[in-house]
Amino acid sequence: MIQLRKKPPTSRELLAEERRRQLLQVAKDLFAExxxxxxxxxxxxxxxxxxxxxxxxxxxxxxxxxxxxIVQEAFENRYRVMKQVSTVISKEVPxxxxxxxxxxxxxxxIISDRQSTLIMIRERNHLSDDFVxxxxxxxxxxxxxxxxLLKERHEAGEIAELxxxxxxxxxxxxxxxxLLRDISGIDVIHESHKEFVEKTIDQLVKFxxxxxx
Amino acid sequence: MIQLRKKPPTSRELLAEERRRQLLQVAKDLFAExxxxxxxxxxxxxxxxxxxxxxxxxxxxxxxxxxxxIVQEAFENRYRVMKQVSTVISKEVPxxxxxxxxxxxxxxxIISDRQSTLIMIRERNHLSDDFVxxxxxxxxxxxxxxxxLLKERHEAGEIAELxxxxxxxxxxxxxxxxLLRDISGIDVIHESHKEFVEKTIDQLVKFxxxxxx
DNA sequence: AAAAATATTCACCGAACGTTCAATGAAAAA
DNA sequence: TTTTTCATTGAACGTTCGGTGAATATTTTT
Numbered sequence: 001m002i003q004l005r006k007k008p009p010t011s012r013e014l015l016a017e018e019r020r021r022q023l024l025q026v027a028k029d030l031f032a033e034x035x036x037x038x039x040x041x042x043x044x045x046x047x048x049x050x051x052x053x054x055x056x057x058x059x060x061x062x063x064x065x066x067x068x069x070i071v072q073e074a075f076e077n078r079y080r081v082m083k084q085v086s087t088v089i090s091k092e093v094p095x096x097x098x099x100x101x102x103x104x105x106x107x108x109x110i111i112s113d114r115q116s117t118l119i120m121i122r123e124r125n126h127l128s129d130d131f132v133x134x135x136x137x138x139x140x141x142x143x144x145x146x147x148x149l150l151k152e153r154h155e156a157g158e159i160a161e162l163x164x165x166x167x168x169x170x171x172x173x174x175x176x177x178x179l180l181r182d183i184s185g186i187d188v189i190h191e192s193h194k195e196f197v198e199k200t201i202d203q204l205v206k207f208x209x210x211x212x213x
Numbered sequence: 214m215i216q217l218r219k220k221p222p223t224s225r226e227l228l229a230e231e232r233r234r235q236l237l238q239v240a241k242d243l244f245a246e247x248x249x250x251x252x253x254x255x256x257x258x259x260x261x262x263x264x265x266x267x268x269x270x271x272x273x274x275x276x277x278x279x280x281x282x283i284v285q286e287a288f289e290n291r292y293r294v295m296k297q298v299s300t301v302i303s304k305e306v307p308x309x310x311x312x313x314x315x316x317x318x319x320x321x322x323i324i325s326d327r328q329s330t331l332i333m334i335r336e337r338n339h340l341s342d343d344f345v346x347x348x349x350x351x352x353x354x355x356x357x358x359x360x361x362l363l364k365e366r367h368e369a370g371e372i373a374e375l376x377x378x379x380x381x382x383x384x385x386x387x388x389x390x391x392l393l394r395d396i397s398g399i400d401v402i403h404e405s406h407k408e409f410v411e412k413t414i415d416q417l418v419k420f421x422x423x424x425x426x
Numbered sequence: 427a428a429a430a431a432t433a434t435t436c437a438c439c440g441a442a443c444g445t446t447c448a449a450t451g452a453a454a455a456a
Numbered sequence: 457t458t459t460t461t462c463a464t465t466g467a468a469c470g471t472t473c474g475g476t477g478a479a480t481a482t483t484t485t486t
Contacts, residue, residue, distance in 0.1 A: 012432070012483055019433095035338060037250035041474065051435045053476075062474065121397040122335055125248060132398040139401045160420075166412045172401070173386040180389055183396075184334040185345040188352045188385070199379045207373075207420035225453055229463070254444065264465045266446075271463095275444065 020058050022048055024073070027066050032115035036067055036123050067119070067126055074116035075131070079138060081109065095153050096205045099171060102146065103197045107175050114182065121183060143168040159208040167204075174200055233271050235261055237286070240279050245328035249280055249336050280332070280339055287329035288344070292351060294322065308366050309418045312384060315359065316410045320388050327395065334396060356381040372421040380417075387413055 026047045030039040041063055045052050059065040089098055110117055120127070120135060147164035154161055174197055181187050189196050239260045243252040254276055258265050272278040302311055323330055333340070333348060360377035367374055387410055394400050402409050 016433075035248070035250060037248060038338065040472075042472090052474095053436070054434055056475070057433065121393070121399070124396070124398050125251065127398075129398075136398075136400045139399065140403070143401060163412055163416050166409075166416055169390070169402070169409075170383065170413065173390050176390055176393055177382070177386050180334070180393060183337070185337050185340075185342075185349075186334070186352065187349045188356060189382070190353070196379075196382075199376055200383065203376050203379055223454065225463070232463090253442075255442085265444095266466070267464055269445070 028070050028115045032118045071120050074113055099201045107193055143172055159210055241283050241328045245331045249339055284333050287326055308371055312414045320406055356385055359384055373423055
């Protein structure tokens, strides 16, 4: 019989969903901290006081499926959020302020799910080429959007003519440096994200600004 | 008895050194490709047709010691090369050309030992804090050197006044984007290093140039 | 209340792991 | 030549790994 109307979830369904959620959260923490191979499934089980076999009830295909679920769900979250941020920026706001907000939002967005970010970058060997391509497209979209924004600002007479894709990459690459610091521990910035981003954008906008010409 | 003069190496010493070198090379390849935990010691042994126990003759402390040796030797190479490149740049060469050469050399330098670069970034969990700090310092030194170079160019009247440390980071961050691509497979550049670097430096120098003011 | 469906436990499996070690063979030192 | 040194072997060890499955507990459905 086909169930057309959604029936109210039973208490055990709620508990199961809660356990699944908790399982993914703990796995994400451990994968990000120790790495996929360095995290035994039993470590996940211990961390939430769960018997060893139970994890195969929730993820029949085992450890690899847990990883795939983590990155897939993280990707979908990112995709959803990114699509809805595009309309925030008003044309009256000065470019400096726009770029600052943009860079900070992007950074907050990255570190809001820091663990999955680390996993997606570090565990390339366990992710499909297709998934990595989709990730690349997501970021490329965002950069194209920034390039268009800069072009509009030029056409409005606010800044000089630019190589817009290059300029967009200059904006985005700031966050990449912090990402690399997070992954490797190698710190070449020596200041907070806010300070660094402010200085960089100030300098970019100062030279791009039409008054300089 | 203490050996004061170096005696000529015996044939077995030469063979041993060759095998040690080969062992480290194969281990480096595998660690970079599969990751440290995902590479069984036996995979290294098989790859060079070596019996299982022998690796403990060369590296008594086992797998971890192999990793440490790889990154330590890679660091020393980098340190040595970096110290001797500083004097190459003449003051008569235009800034655009200087920065281009600099960025390309730096990139060649990174990918000339691509494997150890990947390992140093990805396997943070297996490296000491002290080692990571030393790596940070190495890159920071290089960036300070670029900042000084830019300052000199300003004082020579070639470019406007800059926030030199920030400008240096803009130069270096280009290579970081390619590094991240190498590690994660996430590609947001879509062109060769040479093309990208040329465009970026052209744009930077164009706006920094004193003639623009 | 009985039956069915589902969640959970845990002892256990075979394979793979890093590592050890007694034995072997060949080169170097005496 | 004899002795000593040391590179090399490969079987074996103890451990841990991801995963299985029969048994049990709990909830939902009938």
